[in-house]
Amino acid sequence: MNNSQEIKEKVQKIFEKIFKNKINNFEKLEFNKTKKWDSLKHIQLIVAFEKELGVKINTSDVEKLTSYRKIIQYLL
Amino acid sequence: MLFHSLIYLLLFLPSVFTLYFLLRKFTNNDGKILLIFSGIFFYGWWNVKFIPLIICSVLFNYYVSKIIVNVENKRKKKLILFSGIFCNIIYLGVFKYTDFIITNLNYLFQSNIETFDLPFPLAMSFFTFQTIAYLVDCYDGEVKIKSLKDYSLFIIFFPQLIAGPIVKFNNMIPQFNSSENKSINTKNILLGLTIILIGLFKKVILADNLSINVDYGFNNFESINFLESWITSFSFTFQLYFDFSGYIDMATGSALLFNILLPKNFDSPFKATSLINFWKSWHITLFNFLMNYIYFPILRSLRKINFINAMFITLIVFIISGIWHGPSYGYIIFGTLHGIGLIVNHTFNKIDILKINKFLGWLLTITYVNFTLIFFRCENLESAFGIIKSMVGHNGFELSTNFFDDYFLIFVYILSISISLFFKNINYLIDNYYENQEIKK
Numbered sequence: 001m002n003n004s005q006e007i008k009e010k011v012q013k014i015f016e017k018i019f020k021n022k023i024n025n026f027e028k029l030e031f032n033k034t035k036k037w038d039s040l041k042h043i044q045l046i047v048a049f050e051k052e053l054g055v056k057i058n059t060s061d062v063e064k065l066t067s068y069r070k071i072i073q074y075l076l
Numbered sequence: 077m078l079f080h081s082l083i084y085l086l087l088f089l090p091s092v093f094t095l096y097f098l099l100r101k102f103t104n105n106d107g108k109i110l111l112i113f114s115g116i117f118f119y120g121w122w123n124v125k126f127i128p129l130i131i132c133s134v135l136f137n138y139y140v141s142k143i144i145v146n147v148e149n150k151r152k153k154k155l156i157l158f159s160g161i162f163c164n165i166i167y168l169g170v171f172k173y174t175d176f177i178i179t180n181l182n183y184l185f186q187s188n189i190e191t192f193d194l195p196f197p198l199a200m201s202f203f204t205f206q207t208i209a210y211l212v213d214c215y216d217g218e219v220k221i222k223s224l225k226d227y228s229l230f231i232i233f234f235p236q237l238i239a240g241p242i243v244k245f246n247n248m249i250p251q252f253n254s255s256e257n258k259s260i261n262t263k264n265i266l267l268g269l270t271i272i273l274i275g276l277f278k279k280v281i282l283a284d285n286l287s288i289n290v291d292y293g294f295n296n297f298e299s300i301n302f303l304e305s306w307i308t309s310f311s312f313t314f315q316l317y318f319d320f321s322g323y324i325d326m327a328t329g330s331a332l333l334f335n336i337l338l339p340k341n342f343d344s345p346f347k348a349t350s351l352i353n354f355w356k357s358w359h360i361t362l363f364n365f366l367m368n369y370i371y372f373p374i375l376r377s378l379r380k381i382n383f384i385n386a387m388f389i390t391l392i393v394f395i396i397s398g399i400w401h402g403p404s405y406g407y408i409i410f411g412t413l414h415g416i417g418l419i420v421n422h423t424f425n426k427i428d429i430l431k432i433n434k435f436l437g438w439l440l441t442i443t444y445v446n447f448t449l450i451f452f453r454c455e456n457l458e459s460a461f462g463i464i465k466s467m468v469g470h471n472g473f474e475l476s477t478n479f480f481d482d483y484f485l486i487f488v489y490i491l492s493i494s495i496s497l498f499f500k501n502i503n504y505l506i507d508n509y510y511e512n513q514e515i516k517k
Contacts, residue, residue, distance in 0.1 A: 009476060018478040032356070038422070043375045058216035062376075063368040 004076050007053065011071060014048045031066040049075070077121040079309055080279050084305040085272075088118065092234075093333050097260050108229045108252060110224035111334070119199065126197040129225055130232070133167065133200075137207050138227045141214040145221055157215045161208050168204040171196055174404030199238045205365050206242050214368060215461050219245050226252075235331040241341040248336070257335035267509055268332030271502050275325025281318035282495075285488040286311045289479050294453060297462030301474035305466030313446045313455045314492045317346065320359070325502055337510075340503050346445075346496040349437035350427075351417045354445060366393050387422060391415035401452070406460060409451040417444055441501035 006034065011069050016023055019036045023029070037045075044058050046065070057065070065071045077084045092114045096107045120127045140160040147153045175191040182189055210230070213219040221227060226249050236243050293308025294301050300308060321342040323465055330340045345358035355363050371393045378385050391412070398411020424430055432440070447464070454460035465471065480486050 035138040038425075039371065040375075040381070040383060040422075043372055043386075044374075044381050047376060047381060058218070059369065059373055060213045060216040062372050063364070 007075050008072060010053060011049070011068070011075065014045065014052060015068070018048060020046050025066045029068040045071075077118050078442065079323060079330070080276055085276075089330060089333070091212055096334060100258050104215075105264070106252070108225050111234070112225070112228045112232050115229075115234040115237055118234040119232070119237060122198055123195065125195070129141040129171075129197045130199070130203070133164075133179075133203065133207070134228050134231050135224075135303040136163070137211065137231075138221075138224050141211055141221050141227070142210065145215045145217075145219075147472075153215060157211055160211045164204050164207055164211075168200055170194070171200060173399075173403045175377060180456075191470040202240050202242060203236070205362070205369075205400075206231065206244075209242070209365060209369050210245050213245060233331070233336075235327040235336075236338055239320070239327075240359075241324060241327070241339050242365050243339060243361070251336050255493075261335050264335050265330045267505065268329040270329070271325050271332065271505065272329030274502060275327075275329060278322030278325065278495075279316040282488060282492050283315045283322060286315035286318065286492060288485070290453065293463065294455070294459055299468070300463075301467055301471060301477070302466055303475045304477050304479060305463050307477065307479050309446050309450050309463060309467065311489075313442075313449050314496060315447060316452070317496065318492065321501075328502065328506075337506070342501065343503055344496070344499075344501050345389055346442055347438070348441050349434045351414070351421045351441055351444065352389075354441055355414075355418070362397070366397055370396060383422075383426060387419045390418050390422070394418065405457055406451040406454045409457075409460075410448050413444075413451070417448070419460075 012023070012026055015026065015029065018041055019072055028034070029037060031042055042065075043061070046062055049055060049071070050057055055076065061074065077089060079085075092110070096110055099105045099107045099110060103275075103348070116127055116130070119130060137160065144153055144156050144160070147156060171194055174194055178189050178191050181187060192288055210219065210227075214221060226316065227245075229252065230243070230245050230248050231237070233248070290308060290312045293304060293311070297305075324338075324341045331338045339361055341360050343357035343360065345354050348354035348357055371389055374389050375381055392415075394411045394415030396407065396411070397414075398408040401407040401410065450460050450463050451457075454463075481487075
């Protein structure tokens with residue numbers, strides 16, 4: 001398993017853990033459009049990425065990570 | 077200088093526009109210095125004494141940002157960032173809140189400390205937030221500051237200087253540097269002028285006429301009846317929207333003449349079917365600032381990031397927003413009520429038991445927003461409570477009024493309601509135009 005696949009899987013697990021349900025289509029997930037993805041969940045996701053993937057996400061980047069795609073792009 | 081004044085529309089704007097593009101066409105000059113001096117002139121038109129204040133702020137923050145960018149040590153960097161933010165808040169606080177604090181202290185301790193009667197420099201609230209965001213972006217390595225010229229232009233560019241939208245460095249300066257934006261773009265001019273006209277119409281025809289009943293109602297809050305109190309409050313809700321969004325339209329249109337696209341600040345807020353949605357379409361750049369630079373960082377810094385903490389911080393953020401609007405209890409109550417409203421909205425969403433249909437959601441939202449704006453408009457709390465008392469029938473339920481004796485005013489009300497609730501807004505014009513541009517490319 002390559003690194004990018006590993007990151008994707010970890011991100012997907014984090015999403016399912018924070019949203020507390022199984023997600024079928026990750027590509028569709030968008031901040032403020034996906035029902036469960038509100039500002040609280042957004043910060044919970046950011047903190048979980050930092051903790052579980054060992055990355056540091058800047059204040060200025062938090063507002064940019066507004067979809068699953070953008071998050072994957074950012075983390076890769 | 078006001079956007080709807082003749083001096084701005086017929087003299088200032090055309091002169092700066094002509095000089096800017098002449099400079100860019102016939103010389104190697106990028107026109108930035110011209111725009112900076114035009115901004116200073118525009119700003120000083122109200123009161124020349126304010127000019128040193130904005131220049132001091134620009135110089136101070138430019139050097140702070142330089143230090144932030146150049147210092148390697150993380151702890152030092154953070155210390156400078158926080159000191160910079162602190163100085164900006166104090167700078168704003170001294171001018172905006174000193175007299176308010178003294179008046180309150182006098183009231184509390186029955187003392188007689190004299191107020192300073194400090195004049196409040198225009199635009200300061202806006203450029204303070206803009207500067208704070210900029211310093212944080214410098215700290216994060218987001219902004220690679222190059223010159224004092226760029227930084228000054230970012231703060232002093234006249235269309236957004238006085239009342240927003242609150243812009244970000246990385247969204248603005250690249251637009252000035254782009255070679256595509258170097259020469260006159262007739263389509264941008266047409267679009268810009270159309271948007272200026274729309275803004276002018278909103279301000280002069282709608283907002284200014286709506287203000288007639290608003291002023292009368294608030295000045296006579298003790299004697300107006302049930303119907304008149306409702307008309308007064310709703311008139312102000314629409315007046316504020318057309319005044320502010322009209323102003324933003326004129327700012328957006330003016331900037332477009334220079335091929336600069338400002339961010340959206342309003343998106344038909346009175347169509348919102350919940351308070352959460354209302355804040356996604358009302359003063360958008362302020363809300364984004366509050367979210368990204370206050371709400372998110374505080375929430376992130378907590379050990380427990382749960383619903384209750386998030387709601388508590390929402391309340392704090394909206395109280396801050398109320399205080400930011402101005403030194404009065406009316407603004408603080410306005411902010412607090414919005415914080416509470418959002419907590420209720422989020423709580424209902426979370427427990428997910430009560431589903432209300434869209435129409436009821438819309439009605440609740442606009443009525444609640446209207447109620448909070450009474451505090452936004454009032455000169456003292458007595459008048460706000462006076463209006464509210466009449467609205468709940470304290471003075472009876474009389475339904476007669478001579479508020480509409482003038483037929484033109486009826487026309488203004490019909491237009492105001494229709495435009496807010498059924499029309500598309502300028503974002504539609506802009507998005508459509510740029511979509512077409514993309515397709516052509």
